[in-house]
Amino acid sequence: AKPRLVVVGGGPGGATVARYVAKDSGGAVDVTLVEPAPKFVTCFHSNLYLGGFRSFESLEHGYDKLAGQGVKMVRQAAKSIDRDKKEVVLEDGSRLPFDRLVLAPGIDLKYDSVPGWSKAAEEVMPHAWKAGPQTKLLKAKLDAVPDGGLIVMIAPPNPFRCPPGPYERVSMMAHVLKTSGRGKAKIIIVDPKDKFSKMGLFQEGWERHYPGMVEWIGPSINDGVKSVDPKTGTVVTGFETYKNAALVNVIPAQMAGAIARDAGLANASGFCPIDPESMASQMDPNVFIVGDAAIPGDMPKSAFAANSQAKVAAMAARAALTGAKAFPARYANTCWSLIDTDDAVKVGGRYAPADGKIKEVEGFISKTGESAELRRQTEQENLGWYAGITADIWG
Numbered sequence: 001a002k003p004r005l006v007v008v009g010g011g012p013g014g015a016t017v018a019r020y021v022a023k024d025s026g027g028a029v030d031v032t033l034v035e036p037a038p039k040f041v042t043c044f045h046s047n048l049y050l051g052g053f054r055s056f057e058s059l060e061h062g063y064d065k066l067a068g069q070g071v072k073m074v075r076q077a078a079k080s081i082d083r084d085k086k087e088v089v090l091e092d093g094s095r096l097p098f099d100r101l102v103l104a105p106g107i108d109l110k111y112d113s114v115p116g117w118s119k120a121a122e123e124v125m126p127h128a129w130k131a132g133p134q135t136k137l138l139k140a141k142l143d144a145v146p147d148g149g150l151i152v153m154i155a156p157p158n159p160f161r162c163p164p165g166p167y168e169r170v171s172m173m174a175h176v177l178k179t180s181g182r183g184k185a186k187i188i189i190v191d192p193k194d195k196f197s198k199m200g201l202f203q204e205g206w207e208r209h210y211p212g213m214v215e216w217i218g219p220s221i222n223d224g225v226k227s228v229d230p231k232t233g234t235v236v237t238g239f240e241t242y243k244n245a246a247l248v249n250v251i252p253a254q255m256a257g258a259i260a261r262d263a264g265l266a267n268a269s270g271f272c273p274i275d276p277e278s279m280a281s282q283m284d285p286n287v288f289i290v291g292d293a294a295i296p297g298d299m300p301k302s303a304f305a306a307n308s309q310a311k312v313a314a315m316a317a318r319a320a321l322t323g324a325k326a327f328p329a330r331y332a333n334t335c336w337s338l339i340d341t342d343d344a345v346k347v348g349g350r351y352a353p354a355d356g357k358i359k360e361v362e363g364f365i366s367k368t369g370e371s372a373e374l375r376r377q378t379e380q381e382n383l384g385w386y387a388g389i390t391a392d393i394w395g
């Protein structure tokens with residue numbers, strides 16, 4: 001019988017591993033992808049949807065092509081992992097045996113990390129940090145903010161998926177307000193971090209494109225979020241109370257998806273430690289963890305990073321299952337952010353295993369004061385990246 005690889009989670013991490021092992025082993029490995037959602041909606045570029053730069057449909061990706069490329073699809077959730085028997089237990093109770101397992105479940109939200117907020121409250125104060133109905137809800141609420149209205153974003157603590165994401169989102173909100181005659185609306189970011197990704201670039205962009213509309217408040221001047229009240233649109237911080245907000249976007253603290261934590265593969269941080277040479281779990285060499293659920297060393301939690309880690313895991317899994325040659329692990333990432341029409345910035349790097357983690361070898365970042373032409377080219381790169389990576393992930 002063929003060796004069996006089971007992959008749980010059909011996002012950028014999991015779908016890439018499944019596709020690459022099926023493709024590169026030429027059918028020598030039996031590859032099964034477990035994913036309940038009929039379509040994947042990308043968080044990446046969901047801020048561009050919010051800003052009116054993309055349609056919602058353009059964020060949706062089906063699994064038909066993967067199925068045509070030798071990946072067996074199981075359309076239900078994995079309920080638990082029996083690591084002793086090397087079996088995935090599915091929602092309906094049936095079991096899938098594996099020789100190697102990949103877990104790529106993404107993140108879970110810590111609903112108790114913001115006092116007064118909850119799973120029920122996400123219908124009023126959306127997070128939109130998992131794409132789908134939440135993304136549409138955030139857009140509907142943004143469209144209903146009156147001129148002069150108040151938006152409060154509660155930014156998440158580290159580590160979280162997409163470090164520049166909250167600040168790109170604020171830029172897109174300001175863009176929509178400004179271009180729809182609501183330039184007197186105000187966006188306040190209450191942040192538990194004293195600095196954030198591409199901070200100087202975002203602050204320069206907000207000043208230039210949206211003067212007076214965006215105010216970032218770091219921990220030394222907010223002293224933490226004490227509570228929120230979804231009924232009245234209130235956000236209480238240590239120093240200031242914001243009332244009657246037209247929109248509160250709560251982006252809570254995060255942890256690895258439950259399936260990985262419940263399998264005993266996370267540490268006290270809530271995320272899963274990996275071997276940087278292979279993306280194998282430090283707790284179980286038969287299980288690989290890729291994407292947002294893993295502890296990625298110097299890499300951010302991004303779709304680009306998940307796809308890059310997935311290629312390392314695919315190579316290591318194929319080597320373990322078929323004896324194929326594995327080359328030294330190399331990783332790459334770039335995160336683009338759109339600030340206003342044709343004004344995009346980027347940060348990224350190359351990485352390799354060193355000192356027991358995935359370590360940055362070389363990094364780069366856009367500069368303040370760049371020409372409009374360079375910023376326009378950067379946005380073209382961003383659009384090209386999306387088209388390329390989604391084809392690389394889902395076929």
Ligand code: FAD
Pocket residue numbers: 008009010011012013014034035036037040042043044045046047076077078079104105106107128129130161162165166169257259290291292293301302303304305306334335336
């Ligand atoms: P996910 O994308 O979360 O996929 C996990 C999959 O696993 C899901 O399909 C889920 O249904 C499935 N799953 C979970 N549990 C189970 C189970 N028990 N059984 C079966 N299936 C299961 N990244 C970029 O690179 N560039 C960007 O511009 C960018 N912008 C972003 C903007 C925003 C607003 C946000 C929130 C994120 C952004 N990201 C960006 C980050 C990117 O979306 C994530 O890093 C990426 O999706 C992580 O991929 P993943 O495969 O690890 O997890």
